[in-house]
Amino acid sequence: MKIPRLLLITDRHLTPNLTATIAQAVxxxxxxxLLREKDLDDPALTLLAQTIQNTIAPSSAQLLISARPRVARAIGAAGVHLPRDGLPIPAVRALLGPSRIIGRSCHDLASARHAFAEGADFITLSPLFPTRTHPDTPPLGLASFASMVRNLNGPVLALGGITADNVHLAMTAGAHGIALIRGIIDQDNPARHAEKISSSIKYFISG
Structure with a gap:
């Protein structure tokens, strides 16, 4: 089981060719x-997930499925990422088994602690910075984020408003890694932006 350092969340409406963008990002x-296409039914999501799984197969990248563990099990995905009010982690663990990754979306310290107590392998904590995805949600800010990370016993991926220009701030605040959508998926050169962010993460890991 390998906890992600750089997790790309999909939104196929932001790119003309999702699989090509994913290949470049990897x-x-x-x-x-993280395949998160809420408007697709299970058969359509399963088909897309299998296509992505095949696309990334030559690499060491992992595929996680958002919110739908049965789809993850059906295609042999590495795991799932559950929404804040999604299925209980013990139930998902029973379905997927001990070797699959289970993450949880969290937005405050209480929900983060609960997620780890339930057995989450990692969480996303958001939004760190202001974000176009949720413009009306106040950001946590670096000080609050750092304080939460210090009070948690598990890997935390920072999410929300992160770009190649501010990823170092998230890592300095204690993030295990980064999760993002727009910082890569809607860029003209996804590979270049992914490389910049990945390099920043590796710098802090090695430092």
Missing amino acids: AGGVDAI
């Missing part, structure tokens, strides 16, 4: 893809 250093 080439640039993305080590996990």
Whole structure:
């Protein structure tokens, strides 16, 4: 089980060719893809997931499925990432088994602690910075984020408003890694942006 350092969350509406964008992002250093296409039914999502799984197969990148563990099990994905109010982690663990990764979306210290107590392998904590995805949600800010990370016993991926220009701030605040959408998926050169972010993460890991 390998906890992601650079997790790309999909939104196929932001790119003309999702699989090509994913291939470029993985080439640039993305080590996990989170397939989150809420408007697709299970058969369509399963088909897309299998296509992505085949796309990233030559690499060491992992595929996680958002919210739907049965789809993850059906295609042999590395794991799932559950929404804040999603399925209980013990139930998902029973379905997927001990070797699959289970993450949880969290937005405050209480929900983060609960997620780890339930057995989450990692969480995303958001939004760190202001974000176009949720413009009306106040950001946590670096000080609050850092304080939460210090009070948690598990890997935390920073999410929300992160770009190649501010990823170092998230890592300095204690993030295990980064999760993002727009910082890569809607860029003209996904590989280059992924490489810049991945390099920043590796710098802090090695430092």
